[in-house]
Amino acid sequence: MQIVFPCPIILRWTCQHAFLGIHGAIQAKYDAIDKDTPIPTDRQIEVDIPRCHQYDELLSSPEGHAKFRRVLKAWVVSHPDLVYWQGLDSLCAPFLYLNFNNEALAYACMSAFIPKYLYNFFLKDNSHVIQEYLTVFSQMIAFHDPELSNHLNEIGFIPDLYAIPWFLTMFTHVFPLHKIFHLWDTLLLGNSSFPFCIGVAILQQLRDRLLANGFNECILLFSDLPEIDIERCVRESINLFRWTPKSATYRQYAQPPRQASESNGTRSSMSCFSADYQEAPRSDLSRDSIKLDDLKAEVSPRISAEDLIDLCELTGPSHSKTPVKKTKSSKPKLLVVDIRNSEDFNRGHISGSINVPFASAFTAEGDLVQCPATATLQSFKGRVVVIVGNAVKNTAAFAAHLVKNKYPRVCILDGGINKIKPTGLLTVPSPQI
Template sequence: MDDFIEELIQTKMKIAESEDKSLAKSKQLKEITEKLTANSSEIEEIQTENESLLQTIAKLIEEKNTLRTQFEEKLEIIKKNSTETTDPEEEDLRSLNINSEIRTDEDKIKTWTNILANWEKVKKNKRIKLLSKKGIPSKLRGEVWGKVIGNNLYITPQLYGILQSKFAQQERDESTLNIPADIRRNLSSFQSAQREKPLFQTLQEILEAFIAYRPDTGYVQGMAYLASILVIYLDDYKSFECLANIIFKSEILRTFYSFDLPGMQSYYRVFEHYMKKYVPTVYDHFDEIGITPDLYLLEWVYTLFSRCFSVEIVSRVWDSYLFEGDAYIFKVGIGILISLEKELQGDMNGIISIILNTAGYFDDASKLFRYVDRLNISLFKINKLRDTLRVSRLSIQ
């Protein structure tokens, strides 16, 4: 156990070192963002520096997240073998009346209002993550999402305005011309949102600003769906801020949105690994008739399941995704396959139709979330599998 604790301490030190590097780069990013705001005439030159820095920070965040997940898993092992029963974090929650049982919608609103009021004190507590699985109240969802996502990119309303102006001056490429059609395709599901101006215009402005902000990424079809979910709960600027930060924080979104084919293939292989483990009958049938993850997982990732369910169920998925990170994409994907195991035994066309249009099968998603919560999938395990499967594939070649 002493060796294990020493290893845990070393991991913690590596996390601290990675955080220091990230902090230093983040300070540079803040300075560059301030330059962008103050010197809009020099935006092209400054933005090149900005893109390079974003890539460096993204790698540091990936390293830090992997180390943190590894640390938390080791810490859980120590806790299980420890006789200590008092958890200071749980004491904090009890003192704030956050640890009490939630029985009604009113209790839920009171609990999350209390969490928001004490966010800095309780944000890292695992109890908050567990509460998010029960759903965040709609009236507080936007504020909670904004807190969880954060703004590590230091985006400001002034920068948002500059980016909109910049887009108006630049040439349109083919993907940009697809934005209006993509927005219309998913708009009908979100018209219930109360907004001061037409939703179409709002979404177009958000997506155009993102293109101006990240020309290296550009516009990818699924982004319209992400923006559509965000504008239900957030204003225009905050939706843009959250969209940019979600994509920046998520390694799997960055991989898929940048069409990194080797990276995408590694995620497909990991997903198939979990299919074999948790839903082997579906895996065997898909393998037999030639259905591969790129035929459905691609869209699930691009849209973060926004096309799979009703707005309320998608929002519940996002409640947990924003707290748990990329591993939750795998959990929900496998959960869908488990839930529809019987329906996914037909021919290829029928299965693809079902798997890309699942909304009608999930009027009540309680069963789906029960399956999802039982799955033992973590970011650390996903990354370890990616490395293992990559090495295995290279040795075969």
């Protein structure tokens, strides 16, 4: 695994500039923005600045306050479709600190960062964006740590109660600047889904205390967040990210794909992470958007048919005819669990999948019924398991049962078996002679 070392402080502004694709007449654009005419947001900005990272001598100085005010006001004025939410000051702080003598660059970096990681978070009505984001985060907790997910859901300690300041400020409201710099060294290498993995990594550092406590104790724990080992957080975030199928974090309200001409060209050459699924070209095998209520009803994330084909290294008309040789360090091993009845399974199924019919898979207590197929499933515990079926309700319920049984890395095939049928990739067993 590639190790990401912290950037020297004097190089960080250059890295931000490169990773965020900042170019053009930055100073001229900044100078053209009216930062003097009074606007309704001025009062809130004046209230927030004296409370934002004021342990730092630079940001707490009169000059720091003046620069803070200008950069924040420039962003508000130049984004009339968005509004100032409390927390924007915290988000601005790292950019201002690293570009203290270049306000224009601080403004440009902040303006490029927000649509990549916080697209439409600052709408006047951002409830649909936030709720979708928190729902996907809940699914990521279940995917990576089902035992913790089960406990938090049972006590009603949902992400709405603690994670909004995390994501709305990309953790700048949670950690001091020196930890933010370390965290963002890796964040800027990743894509828009990487913050989910940071959030899960934070929870896992608090895992023992969360599992041992009820709702009230968890509220108190997060009201004054304990010390977080940021190096461990970064290391574990990378590992979580690499175990997460790209399409599992798909969001309907994320930033739309950019044109090729808008790409800054740094992802393939500089990033240690895979490309952002949100940026990939859409196809018939991509994930479909669903209603927020339907998304909330599912404990486990969905993955796309194209993701499944890639992870299983299946070949077909739209893929290479030469199978890719698997190596120990390539993709995580994956098991496809087909929950249709045996007759449908035998008419055609994904190569390598096992058949565990939903109707007879679990006891009345919710435990797996013991049989050769479920023994295979149990042997794959800890690896990625994809549930495939005909009915969305059944696949979601099957996945939820596995999560209850503390199976990690469980996901659902978006669109079910019908998404795979047109590809010609289903296998039909040879007749017995």
